[in-house]
Amino acid sequence: MKKILLCSAALAVALGACAQQNATAVKYAKYITVENAKKHLTIVASDEMEGRETGKPGADRAANYLAGEYKKLGLLPANKGSYFLDVPLSVTSFGVNSLSINGSKLTQGKDFSVMSGSGVQTVTAAEIVFIGYGSEAEIKDVNLEGKVVLVIADAKPGADASVSPMRAFGRLAAMLGQKKAALILAVGKVNPVAPAGGRMTLKADNPRPVVARTPVLTISQPVADNLLKASGKTYEQLKAAPATQTAKADVAVDYATKTIDAKAVDIVAMIPGSDPKLKDEVLVFSAHYDHIGMEPEGTPGDRINNGADDDGSGTVGILEIATAFMKAKKDGKGPRRTILFLGNVGEEKGLLGSEYYSEHPVFPLANTITDLNIDMIGRRDPAHKDSPDYCYLIGSDKLSTTLHKISENANNTYTKLAVDYKYNDPKDPERIYYRSDHYNFAKHNVPIVFYFDGVHEDYHKVSDEVSKIDFPLLVKRAQLVFYTGWDLANRDERPVVDVTNDMPANRN
Template sequence: MNKKFVYTSLALALSFGAMAQDKNAIKFSAPVNKDRAYDHLSILASDEYEGRETGKKGAWMAADYIKKQFQSFGLTGPVKGGTDPYFQKVGLVTYDVTQSSLSINGKAQAAKDFIISNNSVGLSGLDLSANEVVFAGYGLTKDGYNDFDGINVEGKVVMVFSSGDPSGKAPEGQAANPRAAMQARQKLFGNLMKNKAKAILLIDVNFDKVPDYQKAAAANGRIMLKNEATAKALQKPIPYTAITISPAVANEILKVSNTSLDAVSKKISETGKPASQVINVSLAANAQKKEVEHRGENVLGFLEGSDAKLKHEVLVVTGHYDHIGLEADPNAKDKVNNGADDDGSGTTGVLMLAEAFAKAKKAGKGPKRSILFMTVVGEEKGLLGSEWYSENPVFPIANTITNLNIDMIGRGDDDRPGDNNFVYIIGSNMLSDDLDRIGKKANTDYVNIVLDEKYNNRTDPNQFYYRSDHYNFAKFGIPVIFYFNGVHKDYHQPGDEVSKIDFPMLAKRAQLVYYTAWELANGEKRPVVNKNEDGTLKTN
C-alpha cells in the first residue's frame, strides 16, 4: 500500500469530528505507527525466539525484551516481593509420568513398547495387577456384531485394538481425519467404561512407527496453574487406566492362549465374528507422577495516573506474548511457529501504547487514571497467565475499571477477502453499555475503522468471547473489549510470519485501542457495569 495514501487517509479521518477530539491524544499517538510495529514484531516473531512457547527459552527471551522496553519507556515495575518488579511469577506446573513399568508373567516389557497415559496416573501413582486379561477385539457393539458377547469385562483388564473394525480396516475417513479417529477412540473408551472395565490395553498396530517425541509427549502432563482448582482436580478419581501397547506386547499376552495378533485379526475379518477370550496371564503395571515447575511470568509495566482522586483506578491493557513454540516433528521443513499475528501483533500493540502514554506523562500530559500494561504468558495453554493475575491481582479488582485485550490485529480474516479495514470487537457491550459507547465513540472521533460485531455474543460457535485473556477479567465483572482480526490459514501454523503482517492495519487497530484507552483513562467516570447475562460473576 502506498505510504503517502495511508497517512493522508488517516489525517483526513482524524479531521472529521474534530470538535470531539483531544489534541493531546492525537499529539502523543505518534509512537503507534507501522514502523514502530515492525521494529517490535520483527524481533518478537523472529526464528531466534523459537515460537515463544510457555515454559521454554523463547518465551523467557520475549519476557526479557518486553521488560526492557517498559523500562526504556519509563514505566515502573509494580510487583512486590518477587525477584523482579516487572515480572509476576505465574505458578506453572506439569505432573509427568516417571518410572513406568509393565510386566507380563513376570517378564519386564521394553520401555519402547508401551505408553502409560498421563491421565491414567494419579498423584499417588499407578499400581495395577491382574491374573487375567480379556481380549475383546475392537471393543465394538454394532450391527449384530458384539465383541462383549458372552464375556464379562467388569473389573477386568481388557485388551482391544486401538482402531479399526471387524473388516480389518479403519472406518472410512478416520485415516485422513484425526478428529474422526479421536471420536472413534472416545466411543471405544465409553463402551468399555459402560461395561465397567478396570483398565484398557490399547493395541496400536503401528506402534513401532510412532515417533519417540510423540511417545514422550503422551507421558508428560499439560502445563497448568498450581492453585486450588488444580489441587481439587487432581484429587478426583482416575476414571480409567489406559496403556497403549505394541504388537510385541500383545503377542506376549496372546501366546499364552497359543495364538497371535495376526491370527485373531484374520479370524475376525474372515468370519465376521468376535474372537473375544479370557487369557490367564499375570500382568503388572506401575508408574509414578512427579510435579515439575516451569518458569513463566506476566510482564507488567505501570504508569501512575496524574489525578490524585482518580489514580487509584486502573485501566489494564493486555496481550499475550506466548505462542505454540517449535514443531514437534524434528523433520519439519519449517520448525518455528513464529506467531507473528498470534499474538506478536497484540504484544506489539501493547508496547506501542505503553510508549505513547509514557511520552504523554513525561510531557506533563499523562492520563488521570493509572494504566497497567501487561503482557501475559500461557494463553495458548488455557488463558493461564491472565487467570493467575485475576486471582492474584497486583491492583485490586475493585479498582480495575476496564480491560482492553489485543489478540491478533496484524492480518485479515479469510471470511472477509479483499477488505482489511476492519476489526472485530468482542465483549464491549457484554457488561457495560458505557464501555460500548466509549469504544465506539473513540472510533468515530479518531480512527473510522469498520467495527465488526459478528462475534460479539455468547452464542458464537467459535466461543471467541471465552477464548482470550479478557475473559478472566470479565468473569470478575470488569468490562472488557477484545480486539481481533479473525483467523486465517496460518493460524497456529509455521506460516504465521512477519512477512504476512499488514503493518498499516496493525497500527490502525492499535490506534483504536490507544484512543479508547485515552478516553477511559481521562474520563470523568469509570464505565458502569449494568449487565450480568452470564450470571456467573465471581468475587475476589
C-alpha cells in the first residue's frame, strides 16, 4: 500500500509540473498578437520595401528593420556582434548589346526581345536560312553551323496539342543549338519589357566557365520583312508555304554574358540558453524575408510584389515568437536551450540564404536540434475555403519520431488546428518539401517542421497584399510554432534522429 501511495504521489507531482508548464506556455503565447503582427507586417510588406528582392535596396531596408526590432526586444546578435550574416552572391545575365539588320539598328523592346542565350560573341552574316516551323523533317539535312536562322515561332498547324507551344519551341531551340546555329531569330510577339536581372547563385571560389548557348531572339514581323527584302517575298508569303531556303541579308549582333558580384544578408538574432547543460544546443526558428521584387519598368498598374503572405507572414511570425520568448526570459522563464531566429534571404532565388547558412552556420549543425520553418501562414488556400482553422505541416516525421510526437502534442494540447499532411507525401507533384529553407537543414540530418498555408490565387502576384491577410489565423498558426518550440527549447532530451527519410534525396 505504501508503495502504491508513493507512486501515486510521484504521478501527481509529475502531472502538476506538466500542468504548470502548460499554463506557463499559454501565458507567453498570448504575447503573439494580432495587433503586433499587423503593425510589423504593414511595414515589412509596404511599398517602401519594393518587394524585398534579394540584392536590392528594398531587401536591405527590410533586413535593417527586422534586425532593429530584434534589438529592441533584447535579443543578442548571433554573428560575432552582428545581427547579419553576409551572403556572397553572383548574378549572371545575358544581354544583346546591339543588333542591326540590313543597316538598320534595332531597338530592344520594340523591334526585338531576348528569349535566351549565353556566351560572348559578335556575329555577322551576309545571309539567313529560313526553316519554316523548324520541324525535324525540315532541318534534318540542312547545314546550320554558323548560320543565322529565321523560324516561325507559332505552333505548327496539326502539332501535338498535349505539348505546350513554349515547350515545343524550347525543344526546337535546343535542336538548333546542337546543329551549331550562330543566331536564332523567331518571328513572334516582341516583349516590350526588358528581361529581369539574371540568374543569382552563391558566389563560388572557383566559378565554372560560361557554357555558350545559341542566342534566341524574338523579332517583329516588320523586322522579318526587312530581313527577307532581298528574297522578294514577305514573311507572310513564306509562312503560307513554308520551305527551307536561303536569303541574302546583312545581320550583325553583339551579345555577352556578364557576371557581377552581389551581397545580401541573413538575419541572425539569438536568445542564449539558461541551462548550463543544454545552452550549447540550438533551436532554430526560420522564415525568409525576401520576396520577388518589382515587375519590370513599363508594366502597367501596380508593379510591387509586396509578398504579405509570402513570406511576410512567416517573417513577422518568428518576430512575434521572439517577443513571447523574450517576455518569458525577462520573467525568469527563459529557454533552457539557445534559440536562433534566422531570417533567410534569397529563398526566392533558390534557397540561397539557408544554403549558405547550412554551410557557414553561426552554431554547429551538430548542435542544432531542430529547424521550425514558417513560409506563408497568413492566408487559406482553395481546398480550405470553408475550413479556415488548418495548417499544412511538412517534414515533422521525416527524420525524428520524437519531433513528430512533440508537434502533434503541441497542436492537440493547445491550438487544435486541422493539420493537413497532404504535402508530406514523397509523391507530392508540387514537391513542396523542397521549396523552402527547412530543406537545407534536413539535408544535413537536422529534424525540421515546415508550416505552410498552401498555394492561393495571389501567390507570387502583386495582389499578395496585407489587406488580404487573416491575422487571427496567422496568430494561431504562429502560436502552434511557439508551443512546439517551447517544448523543444525546454525538454530534457533533444529529438532523436531515428528515421530514414523517405523523400527523394534530390530537390531538382
